[in-house]
Amino acid sequence: MRQITDTQLTQFRTQGYVVIPGVLTDEQTAAGRELFAAALEKEPPEDAHVGHHFAWPRFEDEPHPLLDFYRDTVAELAAELIRPELGVDAPDFAQIAATIPPWSHRPGAPHVDGVSPLGPDGTPFTFSMLAGVWLTDQEELYHGNLHVWPGTHLRFGAYLAERGADALAELAEDTSGAPYPKIELGEQVQATGPAGSVLFAHYLLGHNIGGNTGPERRETIYYRLNAHGHRDRWRDVVTDPLVEFRA
Secondary structure, three states: OOOOOHHHHHHHHHHOEEEEOOOOOHHHHHHHHHHHHHHHHHOOOOOOOOEEEEEOOEOOOOOOHHHHHHHHHOHHHHHOOEOOOOOEOOOOEOEEEEEEOOEOOOOOOOEOOOOOOOOOOOOOOOOOEEEEEEOOOEOOOOEOOEEEEOOHHHHHHHHHHHHOHHHHHHHHHOOOOOOOOOOOOOOOEEOOEOOOOEEEEEOOOEEEEOOEOOOOOEEEEEEEEOEOOHHHHHHHHHHOOOOOEOO
16 A cells, blocks of 8 residues: 655645545556446436536445445555544445536635535534545546645634634535635645545545546545544534644
8 A cells, every 4th residue: 555655744734635646556446437337327417417426325234345445445545644543434435426528617616515414413514534536537637626725724724713613514504505714715726646546635625526628527436534533523623623633
């Protein structure tokens, strides 16, 4: 398993995301594409659909091939970002994310996951970080790349530290479809890299779906990962964004 370098760890901490190339072998990438296709067969897009399409297979009964795939490709690498005394819980579902061309969408603003809808107790569904397994090339721009706003995880954390963690739930009132606080966003960039890469992104990082004007469907499997005990301390985590991560 490839190890995360000090430079990559620093990028994750300061920018809020990092792309690790060459994580999957060609055989693993091919196997992932088979799992991706099988999941879409169960929840297919409509005929002639373009744009994004998601499926959400849950791991209610082990074993599950997508959970096995996570353990084979992502688990050890994810643990290198989290403080070792915490460890990483296994995910309980995956997101099958397809972006079907031609779709010239350009996101104008970021969002944060898990605030719409809120949980039954009125709290958001926070997590530690997002892991995206890239099964198709995203080396060129506007090929379904994820758009990110580097450093917003820290500015968002400062916003919540000032107002209190429950200010995160207030974003559920945003009806724009892109809930995110009015903070300094900075530069919008597209994450790039070859098939077989893995992207890690901090929960609070501003991000959004990009369009796809390339020749093929963009295929990514996302896993939402929690450091062990995250749900018990989520308020502390969102007001101190690096507390769960290695220094």
